[in-house]
Amino acid sequence: MRKRVFTVLSMLVLVSLVLGACGPAATPTPAPAQPTTAPQATTAPQPTTPPPTQPPAEKTLVIAIGADATYLDPESVMNNESGFVMSCIFDGLTKYKKGTSEPGPGLAERWDISPDGKVYTFYLRKGVTFHDGTPFNADAVLKELDRVKNPDNPYYVYKQEGVHSFADFTWGIVDSYEKLDDYTVKITLKEPHAPFLASIAMVWSGIMSPAAVEKWGFDVNDHPVGTGPFKFVEWVRNDHITLEANKDYWGGAPKVDKLIFRVVPESSVRLLKLEQGEVHILADVNPDDYQRIQSNPALKLLEQPGLTINGIALIADAKPWDDVRVRQAVNYAVNKEEMNKFLYKDAAVTAATGMPPILMGYPKDLEPYPYDPEKAKQLLAEAGYPNGFKYKLLCYENPRGYNPVGIKMAVAVQEYLKEVGIELELETLEWGTFLATRRRADNKDLGMVGWSGDNGDPDNFLWEMFSTDNIPVGNTSHYSNPTLDELLRKARTVSDPAERAKLYEEACRIIHDDAPWLFINHTKHVRAIRANVEGFALNPLQMFWYMEDVELK
Secondary structure, eight states, rough: OOOHHHHHHHHHHHHHHHHHHTTOOOOOOOOOOOOOOOOOSSSSSOOOOOOOOOOOOOOOEEEEEESSOOOGGGGGGOHHHHHHHHHOOOOOOEOOOSSOOOESSSEEEEEETTOOOOOEEEOOOOEEETTTSSSSHHHHHHHHHHHOOOTTTOOOOSTTTTOSSSSSHHHTTEEEEEEETEEEEEEEESOTTTTTHHHHSSSSOOOOOOOHHHGGGGGGGGSSSOSEEEEEEEEEEEEEEEEEEOOOOOTOOOOSEEEEEEEEHHHHHHHHHHHSOOEEEESSSSGGGHHHTTEEEEEEEEEEEEEEEEEEOOOTSOOOOTTTHHHHHHHHHSOHHHHHHTTTOOOOOOOOOOSSSSTTTOOOTTTOEEEOHHHHHHHHHHHTOTTTTEEEEEOOOBBBBBTTTTTHHHHHHHHHHTTTTEEEEEEOOOOHHHHHHHHHHOOEEEEEEEEEESSSSSSHHHHHHHGGGGTTOOOTTTOOOOOOOHHHHHHOOOOOOHHHHHHEEEHHHHHHHHOOEEEEEEEEEEEETTTTEOOOOOTTTTTOTTHHHHHHH
């Protein structure tokens, strides 16, 4: 029986290779012009004036992304494609240190924290201007906070219909804000909040020019103006977004003149464009292409441990999933190691609980559920389902950052569960419909689920997806455990890292044992680049920070 699952995985891989091979043929490169024979001189050569010096050729760096951005106002959007672009346009008060998720100085050079952990005094960087010439100062910070905190503000971000904002996550803990002088701002929190500095380093906390907000209103979504290393120039929907270098960037002028994000939905076409030199960086890489990229000396494949989790949310408040034995059974029934090898090309590690092992507080001795279909059958029988059952699984079709193989993951899980008597009916929905359905309180269907870390803090995983407070939007498994809630709530307010780590260790063990998800894996962060791209550094949050350091050789 296991041979059938292996065969399905192999077929999924084969289909991917065939689809990849069906991309458009490469455009032939015109042959270079042949040198012509110079005419013979009939007279003695005359002295000539040296030719004028030619300006250096413009350098344009092109990044291929799988889908277009939606908005470009940091306070009004929460999808990665928008974040990729905004990470080059905007700065926040704090900024992750290069290649890490550790917050450091950004538009604030330094800060003080009151002994009770509630009052932050930020000392702002002087001499910085927005791309439209507006000075950056305390007034700009307060106006930005006001449009995410004050419902009476005419540009209050939540007045936009259908907006999906991170503002509540990043700034929701803020109780009040005031200007102490032109370059000093005091922000008071509702309660101590350990992840605060990391949260406001997120791309979703970038500071927008107040003049741009007044000029464009909510249309500032299409006319972003920040203080970052690149300025917005043009957005042709579903085709490309063009940025130009901010030569006056406070962090140092970029080494390329233009940066273009080109939308290329098909992974096979993205790879062809990279191979042909039409693009220099791939934001989304199909695991089936890893070997092809690694064998090409003109390309490089970069990877690092991912701040991701990928799985299936089990509906803990509906039968039969309200029985922990059933939830544990499906974790025993799926061979995640085999999936990692054949579907994810070993660019993933098996998950044991609700956050990646590279985060603070992950228990080093916690092991994933082993593949044990007989144990799964035993648990199902004990729970009263010796013959299994049927259930529906809602799926998204396209790859995500935390799941680069998309729906193929669900197909593999379907095959494994069939071996223990559980028949899953797969229903595929368009991404927006999928999200809306999964976040309904009355939804009782299982759903593919995943998360890419936003700020490098355990709270960003565990509180978002497993606290009772976040049912049903973040916690789509409807899982509720008062003991866990208390641990997570306490961990948010404790400032001592060692004490926080102990609280998260205990939380991770509870989530592992309660199994509100079928935990599958933590996919690695992977990018493909041309070999002539220098200075590009991955970061665990997967954004395009520090692009001012990137150059083309």
